[in-house]
Amino acid sequence: MVPPVLVKKGHKMSDTFDVVVIGAGPGGYVAAIRAAQLGLKTACIEKRETLGGTCLNVGCMPSKALLHASHLYDEANHDFEKFGLSVKGLDYDIEKVLATKDETVKGLTGGIEFLFKKNKVEWIKGAGKFTGKDTIEVALNEGGSRTITAKNTIIATGSDVANLPGVEIDEKTIVSSTGALELNPVPKSMVVIGGGVIGLELGSVWRRFGSEVTVVEFMDQVLPGMDMEVRKNFGRMLKKQGMTLKLSSKVTAVEKTGKGAKVTFEPVKGGDATTLEVDVVLVSIGRRPYTDGLGLETIGVEMDERSRIKIGHDFSTNVPGVYAIGDVVEGPMLAHKAEDEGVAAAENIAGLTGYVNHDVIPGVVYTYPEVASVGKTEEELKEAGVAYNAGKFPFTANSRAKANLATDGFVKILADKETDRVLGVHIIGADAGNMIAQAATAMEFGASAEDIALTCHAHPTETEAMKEAALAVHKRTIHM
């Protein structure tokens, strides 16, 4: 069925596309660019006034800008005198910090717009809704609606902040990650509910700018899901930096007061409750797949028990021609996972064989030091009954880290006991985020720890710790 062309405002445009991507986050915009590169007529539906989704607008990128500025401030505050540097009147201007962050975001989102033009992807500004399995009605931002025909659709609508029942986020006093990127003035005190990646990154930002930060985490350590040794060590580092951690604690009430909010929490196992009155409360207990208003039920897209879209290996849903990628499907909610899925889905639509190896998806926490990991944790290996050797090397024994005053952390490599194949790599370190690329490459090649050990690593770099950790798997480190 070919629907009538309905353009209530603007020019009459062709309304049949080979590929329509819903959502212009990292997964969606990359899928759209790749599809267009492959010669497919492509449109991308996005209702936000800028492209880039959560990641570029209110996620990874603005938080990195704040982390960069606050880190430099923190460094000047604490490290300078160690090497003979002194400054007076160290201060920051939060207006400017936030303005620069906004500039960075603008540059990035504008960049995607440019890429769309370059690759001839049509951006349809509005919210899309399936009215049939190959028809989508877009409620246009400028008013009116437009119905388009999509031979193939890629759902890339991402995720939204998960709410704490009974707690209303006003983005001023009780904020989500979005509001936590805009705090002005800097809160004197802050409770972060949830000690995962987002809570610790944003908690770090405001701690560095002088806020007294308390993190309340339900699990027994921060960063649930990561390697336990990493979690324990990293928790200690955060405490040393002045963050207060309330672990194994659950929040029972959040109440707005005149000038801030009261947060009440108690030990998970039971016990006395504590109430803290703070300026700002950040709710960062996770994210949920976002498929509201998409009309998935209309076309009968199958969902799983966690409200995620069910997909096959090629990212196809149960509805022919409808694909889904990124945070709305299974797997870690990470931009780079969504990007690579977007590429693969576009390639599959074009008749190529696109696939993603979900066993090798690195994850990075951009605190200081950074935390990065790829592959299995020790706990996962134990649970799966896989015999492994662990090799660990601390940055205290790495000379570049010493020269950079960046000796916190370690590299840990987990390798199969029998075959020596690398199964997981976990890093806490100043530049862990860049270092994890090597580990991911190694795992994609099915490298053994010995392969890493035999690779010449440049001296003096922090990557030498990777080589030494590989040697440590065989209990033969040189520098320890």
Next chain:
Amino acid sequence: MKTINCKVLVLGAGPGGYVAAIRAGQLGLDTVIVDGQAPGGTCLNVGCIPSKALIHAADEFEKSMHFTGENVLGISVRAPSIDLSKTIEWKDSIVKRLNSGVAGLLKKNKAQLVKGWGKMVDGKTCLVATDEGDVTIKAENVILATGSVPVEIPSLPFGGNIISSTEALSLDGVPEKLVVIGGGYIGLELGTAYAKMGAKVTVVEAAERILPQYDADLSKPIMASLKDLGIEVLLNTKAKAANEDGTALTVETTDGDKTLEASKILVTVGRRAKTEGFGLEELDLTMNGRVVAINDKCETSMTGVYAIGDLTGEPMLAHRAMAQGEMVAEIISGMNRTFDKVSIPAVCFTDPEIVTAGLSPEEAEAAGYETKIGVFPFAANGRAMTMEAETGFVRIVARKDNHLVLGIQAVGKGVAELSAAFSLALEMGACLEDVAGTIHAHPTQSEGFQEAALKALGHALHI
């Protein structure tokens, strides 16, 4: 006279030597290592490590200077000052900790450290002058790891204000005017550090561009950054002579002679293998020009005598020496090993940094390959944008026919830490598709690597 008998003698406790001794000790070989200075060699004492410490301090100082004026980050400070003697003290404390660290590692692995300058008497005997008198060491196997020394310009002998990199790492104050002779990586690393600390720096380079060992695309961003730092670079210019007290240097430019005022004149025109002073002549080894000739097992022309590191020539890099040292210890212990690295990465710690691994486009072409090249600029990398690190790029060189990656180069802030990913990809025989198909964490600079591979394949996503 005291005599020590051992299975392995290592002459020189630099990165090559001490790693060889530690590995030999691990393998249960009775090992003695000889050096006249604190263990760690040039690298730890007067090279890579102290220079990186100084570079780090200079970077931080530059940042703080940046914060005195309008800056996008909104951080402000007044009157930053650097007390170089304190910086040097801090640097010395790092060096000392590393020295004792190496000594501890040797001990832990049961390699005996003999402090004193050793002289080979023959291929199995070394005479060491120690504080407690002469010691004779008789060894079944000898590993020569004597390293290298700075090259001196005959008309500008070291002394007084004319200094080598060694003295440049221990100045008692920031020189007002620093003239650096030689625009190679050592001169530019130190020149950049001192310029950031406030010195007026002039670089004198005889060739037509700086960093002649790198291709022009890699050196261009460095040239721009030197300019931004206010460093004057005189190309096609030769240093001739200094005045008596070393406060002025005459140089020969294309427009005739010129005199440069200088508080210090730093000569960094290269390093040469240290071939004298340890009895090399007694061994009469086959030489390869000015360096000791070795095969792919680091064997010299004399059975039982091995040579590693800078003594064996280019590339004079600590990690090459370490890899060789590790290998030779294993060979002596009976393992079958050869030195067959596809990649020995090299890092230039200027600002931005340069990393090279494998073949450059020219080298690949010279080796007879038809190539596909992908370049991805950090200006299009999100993480770089958030870190004020948009200068530079990642470049990947691959075979046109089968897409095998031949070389990877990068210029940019902090790219040194990408070098391991580059090297590993080369060692594993990666094709462009392999690099492109590996998920790289977002947002990191390492995404530039993946994008460069995509670019070479003709479908970059972010440019």
